Amino acid sequence: SFFFFSSLICRNLYNNRLTTLSWQLFHTLRLSELQLEKNRFNCSCDIRWIQLWQARGEAKLGDQEVYCNTSDATILLQEMNITQCAPPENTFSWIHLTIKVSASLFSSCRVIKGILLPSRDSTVLLTQSVVFFVFVSQTNINWANVHAINLTLVNVSRDDNGFPLICIAENVVGITNATVMLTVYYAPLIISLIEPEKRHDHCIEFVVRGNPLPTISWLRNGNGLQENDFIYTDIYDEVPFLEGCLLFRNPTHFDNGNYTLLIENDLGAAKETVYAHFLRPPFTVPDYGSPTPPISLTQKPEEDAFGVSIAVGLAAFACVLLVVLFIIINKYGRRSKFGMK
Template sequence: MELYTGLQKLTIKNSGLRSIQPRAFAKNPHLRYINLSSNRLTTLSWQLFQRLSLRELRLEQNFFNCSCDIRWMQLWQEQGEAKLNSQHLYCISADGSQLPLFRMNISQCDLPEISVSHVNLTVREGDNAVITCNGSGSPLPDVDWIVTGLQSINTHQTNLNWTNVHAINLTLVNVTSEDNGFTLTCIAENVVGMSNASVALTVHYPPRVVSLEEPELRLEHCIEFVVRGNPPPTLHWLHNGQPLRESKITHVEYYQEGELSEGCLLFNKPTHYNNGNYTLIAKNPLGTANQTINGHFLKEPFPESTDNFVSIYDVSPTPITVTHKPEEDTFGVSIAVGLAAFACVLLVVLFIMINKYGRRSKFGMKGPVAVISGEEDSASPLHHINHGITTPSSLDAGPDTVVIGMTRIPVIENPQYFRQGHSCHKPDT
């Protein structure tokens, strides 16, 4: 049958078939229908069909012996497996009589019972552990652990503690985190059938950053990461050594499935301010792991004057130092201020005095101009211009006075002056 790996239906009828090897259908996993009726089969093992998903098994008109070897058929018929409940099956008893299968009664012939020392086993990475599986029943079952795919070092030790009990210990050495979530299965088998029990293995271990990728533009820029750890670690990010806070530009999205955390640090339209080193920190009670990646999103617009730019993540308050000046400095400042105030007052006083008295000349004349001999066009050197300023004192002045400033000066005419002037210009007779 090894050549027909895709076989789904098999019919062997009226062929005089007497026996079939227990692993005859091991290479035919797709078998769904088997018809072995009208043959000379006296016994048949359940192990033939152990790994098959049979929809129908036809076994009518065979000469089965009533024994523990066909007890599994009776159980399948009771449970309606493979449509055996719709068939009329018989067996031949020890006295040669034909007996309906459902009436067969065989003592000490049952499915094995099984138990394990742990239903859930939790260990730390690197520890050792021992699990015991007990199989009992009649006939006495074979007991074993199914550890296919287990990465940790393991050993099996069989112990027959007492009658009808078969115990086997499974020892795990230097348990690895790769086995976290592994299901350990213990099976107990006899001619009637198989029973099994499972143990869920949980391994606690520190977090590990499995991968941290450089930024990649998708719908948004994404720094993809994968982190493992049990218990599941908490995640934190640093930008250039400073805690990274989520904002409209930067946020984290990830999903967690068991020990695995996978997601992205996302950037919405980042600028050159977002360039720098990004550190992922994963932490759980057993330890901490971190990894750093450099993210470059945009070139700086003015690289020659980068000193004028301050990263929004690196802003720190500038310390302010307050220096208390000595009392001597305060006293000196007070003196300087006082002198300056005094100088200002002095300048103001001088300015007022100049405005008030500076317009008057020392030799200025007030009042109406004195006119010598009452004539306006006199050639006298004492003739003055009237500036239009009239004072009472000037009005009181007589015709023979001249007012200079606030002083009245009497004017005395010299008759000889005028006469001499005439005589000089008078022609001789």
């Protein structure tokens, strides 16, 4: 066996008295030359692959004289007529596999003149997605040498988009494979939306995904943003994610505000908001509060005026009282004086 010599580039089997040889021994090797002269091969389908390699000039077999034995003669392998021996042919029932996320889909791979791999019923986990399975069952079709392998895709996730499904078939002549890419349609999703940062221009960077690719629009402070030469969307990558920037050329304080990213496709929509601050408004004066007006020295508080009024009133009352007392004393004092004996 040559299985452990995957780096082998030349193999000499000259004059080894080989009667048959399988292509499977060399399938994993990177052969630059395979020397097969002076062997006693039997003319059969088992060495048809050598004849095909000679025709293609692989491993320098086209320059070698390789013979095989029939029931009554020895002939050049190039003259062996067993064209009914051919490599397998396999095709998928679908040229393009398309499916919506979480849905299921049935497909099959048909093989002519070959044996399917795997050759028994099995369940195969194809991707990292825990819920993505392919149930494989082998079915014989009515006509001979034709087989089909059935694949049922269950609960597909968006991470399975772009996954290749490979159908492999082999027989004694060789091995072939058919590949079909899986396309999964799913609603858009915003992976990231970052506050603006200064690059060549100011950039609000975003990463979104969706299949079909979503359309992109913006709101500023809740109103539709009209893009122009100074504010516009720049997409710089579309596979596997839609990545880009909302670019600002020389933004001012008028561009400050909340920016909302809106994405939409046929399966749904998503939005997310980020605040952008570029410049402070110019000529702003700090507000330290209203100043207390000074009290004029020529003005008296209301309390002082009231106090003066009380004092004047008391003085007037005292004057009146003194006058009354003076009159009373004067009147009664004179009577007492003249009434004395």
